[in-house]
Amino acid sequence: MTSPVNKIPTLRLGNHGREIGIQGLGCMGISEFYGPTDIQNVEAVIETAIEQGVNMFDTADMYGLGENERFLSPWVRRYRDKMFICTKFGYTRTPENPYDWSIDNRPEYIRTAVNRSLQRMQIDCIDLYYMHRRDPAVPLSDSIGTLADLVVEGKIGAVGLSAVNGDELREASAIHPISALQSEWSLFSRDIEQDVIPVAAELGITLVPYAPLGRGLLTNSTINTVLAENDARHHFPRFTRENLAANALIVAKVSAIAEAKNMSTAQVALAWLYTKAREMQISAIPIPGTRNRQRLAENLAAASMTLSINEMAELNELAEQIQGSAI
Ligand SMILES: NC(=O)c1ccc[n+]([C@@H]2O[C@H](COP(=O)([O-])OP(=O)(O)OC[C@H]3O[C@@H](n4cnc5c(N)ncnc54)[C@H](OP(=O)(O)O)[C@@H]3O)[C@@H](O)[C@H]2O)c1
Known part of the structure; x- marks a missing residue:
C-alpha cells in the first residue's frame, strides 16, 4: 500500500483565481548557471513535485538559451492540467549571441518571443x-498593451512582471490586471519590502519570491561545496572569497537557529519568507530551485513551518550583516 501524499496548501493567484500550490519549483538551475545537472535526478524531482501539489513551474526563454523550456515540454504536455507553466521574455540572448544581455520590450519582439516559447x-x-x-x-502602455492582447488571443493566461518598482507595478496594473510579481526576496535580500510589497498587496498581486534561498547561500550546502568552474555564482559579490568567508559566519548562526528547531537552514529561510509574507499581508509563492528530490521534500515541508517573533527578530538582525550585494 502506498502512503497518502501530503499535498502542500494552495492559494488563489492574484487577479486570476487559479489555485496554486504555495511553493513552486524554480527550473533555471536545471539548464544553466549552477553547475552540471543529473537529468535523472531532475526527472524524479518533477514527478515528486507534481505528486505533492506543486503546480507552479518557473522557467524563462533565456534559461539555457531555450533549453529549459524545451526540457519542460514533454512534462507540460503530459501533465498539462497539473502544471501551471510560467515563462518570461525580455532578455535577448540567443544561442548565436549568448552574452547579449540586452532587454527588449517592444510589441513586435514580445510577439516573436511568445511564439518561440509556445513552440519550444x-x-x-x-x-x-x-x-x-x-x-x-x-x-x-505598449508592452502591457501587447500582453493584454495576447490574453485575449489565448496565447497567455495571465500577465506577470519581474523586478519592477512599485510605480511601474501601479502603472502596469492600470493597463491590465497583473497576476504575479516575481522579484528577489529572501532573508538576505529585502529591498522590495519598503516600496514594492505594499503596492503588490494593495493591488491583490501575488508575490513570487525568486532566489528564496539566496542562490544556495541560505542552506547547509553551498558554502562547503566547491562551485563548478562554470557556476555563475563565481561572479556574484556575495560569493567572492572574502565575502563568502564573512557570510559563512552569518549562515552558521542561521543554521544554529535551525538546529535548535530541528529544521534545516533552507527550511528556516523559507519559513522566514512565509512568516514575513503573512506579516506584510501579501500572498506569496516562493520558487526555490533544486535538482535534488530530498531537498525538494525538505523545502516543501517548510511551507507549514512557522517561526516565533523572537526567532524572526534574531534572523532579521543577522540579515543586516550580510556582505556583498546579491548580484
Ligand atoms: N525573475 C528573475 O530575474 C529570476 C532570477 C533568478 C532566478 N529566478 C527563478 O527563481 C528560481 C529560484 O532561484 P535560484 O535557483 O536562483 O536560487 P535559490 O532557489 O535561492 O537557490 C538555488 C540553489 O540552492 C540549492 N538548494 C535548493 N534547495 C536546497 C536545500 N534544501 N538544501 C541545500 N541546497 C539547496 C540548489 O542546488 P541544487 O539544485 O543542486 O539542489 C541551488 O544551488 C530559479 O530557478 C528561477 O526559476 C528568477
Whole structure:
C-alpha cells in the first residue's frame, strides 16, 4: 500500500483565481548557471513535485538559451492540467549571441518571443507570462498593451512582471490586471519590502519570491561545496572569497537557529519568507530551485513551518550583516 501524499496548501493567484500550490519549483538551475545537472535526478524531482501539489513551474526563454523550456515540454504536455507553466521574455540572448544581455520590450519582439516559447514547449497557451526585465525606453502602455492582447488571443493566461518598482507595478496594473510579481526576496535580500510589497498587496498581486534561498547561500550546502568552474555564482559579490568567508559566519548562526528547531537552514529561510509574507499581508509563492528530490521534500515541508517573533527578530538582525550585494 502506498502512503497518502501530503499535498502542500494552495492559494488563489492574484487577479486570476487559479489555485496554486504555495511553493513552486524554480527550473533555471536545471539548464544553466549552477553547475552540471543529473537529468535523472531532475526527472524524479518533477514527478515528486507534481505528486505533492506543486503546480507552479518557473522557467524563462533565456534559461539555457531555450533549453529549459524545451526540457519542460514533454512534462507540460503530459501533465498539462497539473502544471501551471510560467515563462518570461525580455532578455535577448540567443544561442548565436549568448552574452547579449540586452532587454527588449517592444510589441513586435514580445510577439516573436511568445511564439518561440509556445513552440519550444509545444503548448497552445502559457499560463503566466512575465516581462523578465523592464526596458524603460518602451512605454508600459505598449508592452502591457501587447500582453493584454495576447490574453485575449489565448496565447497567455495571465500577465506577470519581474523586478519592477512599485510605480511601474501601479502603472502596469492600470493597463491590465497583473497576476504575479516575481522579484528577489529572501532573508538576505529585502529591498522590495519598503516600496514594492505594499503596492503588490494593495493591488491583490501575488508575490513570487525568486532566489528564496539566496542562490544556495541560505542552506547547509553551498558554502562547503566547491562551485563548478562554470557556476555563475563565481561572479556574484556575495560569493567572492572574502565575502563568502564573512557570510559563512552569518549562515552558521542561521543554521544554529535551525538546529535548535530541528529544521534545516533552507527550511528556516523559507519559513522566514512565509512568516514575513503573512506579516506584510501579501500572498506569496516562493520558487526555490533544486535538482535534488530530498531537498525538494525538505523545502516543501517548510511551507507549514512557522517561526516565533523572537526567532524572526534574531534572523532579521543577522540579515543586516550580510556582505556583498546579491548580484
Ligand atoms: N525573475 C528573475 O530575474 C529570476 C532570477 C533568478 C532566478 N529566478 C527563478 O527563481 C528560481 C529560484 O532561484 P535560484 O535557483 O536562483 O536560487 P535559490 O532557489 O535561492 O537557490 C538555488 C540553489 O540552492 C540549492 N538548494 C535548493 N534547495 C536546497 C536545500 N534544501 N538544501 C541545500 N541546497 C539547496 C540548489 O542546488 P541544487 O539544485 O543542486 O539542489 C541551488 O544551488 C530559479 O530557478 C528561477 O526559476 C528568477
